Amino acid sequence: MSIHKKDEFSKKENELADFANAISHPARVAILKEIAKRETCICGEIVEVLPLAQSTVSQHLKELLKAELITGTVDGVKSCYCINWKTVERFEKTFNEFFKKTNSNNPKCC
Amino acid sequence: MSIHKKDEFSKKENELADFANAISHPARVAILKEIAKRETCICGEIVEVLPLAQSTVSQHLKELLKAELITGTVDGVKSCYCINWKTVERFEKTFNEFFKKTNSNNPKCC
């Protein structure tokens, strides 16, 4: 928290960076894809389709939860996960807002 | 390259993760913002507006270049940088494609 000077940057900059960080690992992208392709929540089964140990997958799920990209509930012995579309849309909006402000085909650019 | 099993995941998953990784640090977001807000390329001046050492900023710029998020040219003793809007748009597209496939307001979700 001292060498990584996150406090020196604005809230928006950190928000965008944090979100990006959540999907900055192929395993987390794969997990999201696996959850998103279902009609309902996914209960269990995530570990089986990933080339990673159960504890590792659990850690990645924890990070996705922390970023509020997924929601989780407990169903008996199983854990169920869903995409949190609200967060996905919020990121989309923040990203577009951030990058769409300026001229995207400036001839004066190098 | 062995402990981080990136090879085990698909090309698209890695592409999305790599892009996200490039903007997963507030300093890099701040750098992009600084470059994007100009009408033309930014030559020099980046270091002054960031709370980081020159060498650190240079490293972040290198990463943004690697991700092709910015382009760089040399103008005498100065280095000029521009946003590579093509990459920004490609990410936007990949991201939307990835997340828009499924129902975003599924009542069966937890």
Place this chain on the structure above:
DNA sequence: TATTTCAATCGTATATTTGCGATAAACTAT
């Protein structure tokens, strides 16, 4: 009740990222 199953957490090893100062390389100005 005893056993099995599922998933979170702990402990640990290794790899990567972040950050800075020092230096180098290349151009500019005197």
Place this chain on the structure above:
DNA sequence: ATAGTTTATCGCAAATATACGATTGAAATA
């Protein structure tokens, strides 16, 4: 030629991230 600018790179220290096996706890089942 010399001195000053600007930026990339090197070398290092510290922080984080990634991955796994082992363990734990809680619920399901025999």
